[in-house]
Amino acid sequence: MRKKNSPAAQAIQVCLDGEWLPAKNNMTVAAWMLTQAKLSTRISCSGTPRFAVCGMGVCQECRISVNGHPQQLACQTWCEAGMVLDTGGVA
Template identity: 50%
Template sequence: MPEQTAVQAHIWINGQPVESRSDMTVAAALIQYQHQQTHVSVSGQPRFAVCGMGVCQECRVSINGQPHRLACQEYCCSGMVINTEYGGQ
């Protein structure tokens, strides 16, 4: 299978435009953009992606209006809208 080349992905994180790449997970883009957390929990506590494979579910965000998506399991693509507050709701 031929290797795919990563392309620029123009995404939105909490209403802010962010340049990313199609070979980055949403969690990686969040870490690059926010540096300290991947989302805010229902109780208002900052959370960070821990396992990187979807088990801990500490990276839940809203992607294109769909809540509770696992940022470590989704790859960035242009036009993607990500909301990190309150578990993505």
């Protein structure tokens, strides 16, 4: 949860699978991806696209690579300027 004294939402740029897109720093990566109609953060071992189910970090379905660090939870990660997200080629 963000602190009460956190700055107001600012327009930033986030890179998703090589494409720079507008975002706001007051959103989680999962929430931002919903606004962009990007509904897959990874592909499961069986080949099924996955995305946030619970929205609170319990289900672990929203794992995504953030700035080169794999297995980060999109629902628990706040958008930051210059952030690079990689879904591993999810369409």
